[in-house]
Amino acid sequence: xxRGTTAQNGNRRGRRSREEILDAAAxxxxxxxxxxxxxxxxxxxxxxxxxxxxxxxxxxxxxxxxVMARGAHEFFAAMRAAHAHPPEGGTHRERMAxxxxxxxxxxxxxxxxxxxxxxxxxxxxxxEAEVAEMNRQxxxxxxxxxxxxxxxxxxxxxxxxxxxxxxxxxHFAIAGFDGCFVNAQCDxxxxxxxxxxxxxxxxxxxxxxxxxxxxx
Numbered sequence: 001x002x003r004g005t006t007a008q009n010g011n012r013r014g015r016r017s018r019e020e021i022l023d024a025a026a027x028x029x030x031x032x033x034x035x036x037x038x039x040x041x042x043x044x045x046x047x048x049x050x051x052x053x054x055x056x057x058x059x060x061x062x063x064x065x066x067v068m069a070r071g072a073h074e075f076f077a078a079m080r081a082a083h084a085h086p087p088e089g090g091t092h093r094e095r096m097a098x099x100x101x102x103x104x105x106x107x108x109x110x111x112x113x114x115x116x117x118x119x120x121x122x123x124x125x126x127x128e129a130e131v132a133e134m135n136r137q138x139x140x141x142x143x144x145x146x147x148x149x150x151x152x153x154x155x156x157x158x159x160x161x162x163x164x165x166x167x168x169x170x171h172f173a174i175a176g177f178d179g180c181f182v183n184a185q186c187d188x189x190x191x192x193x194x195x196x197x198x199x200x201x202x203x204x205x206x207x208x209x210x211x212x213x214x215x216x
Contacts, residue, residue, distance in 0.1 A: 082105060121139075
């Protein structure tokens, strides 16, 4: 009985220390970037021994990959919840604004994950294959969510046209969100939410122009 209790306590401590390491690494890496984050800085942040970090993650690259994997899981789960009940009526703009505003809420609530993701995209710091692949997957899934938003906004045009518009504009949409997020980091007064109206207008104008071409 005592052995079982001791093992259970050890497992709980192990899970707790893993989460503490991930929390610390996500925070430090989002501020300093991958190259600027040392294992020593994670040790200082958590108070855990070096052996605990290497036990859970084996390498700095493995730690970053785990940070990105957890961040992506939480981020896209939040996106699914935010988009769970889209409006059926209204104009293209009203539906697009609904998606944009809820996505902005998710972006604003999870700045560390997005900051680290963009830092990795804009640099060649993380050269490990597992990190590069994780970042690629995050980008691909992000574009997938943009297609869901765009096709939902143009659903009244029929599934084929709505999907065609989404595939045409998904790169532009994710670039627009990236720009809004980066701008908000540079100027806190210019929030992601405050920039959504103009991005919504741009998306609707481009989408309606595409619809006209497809119907011509």
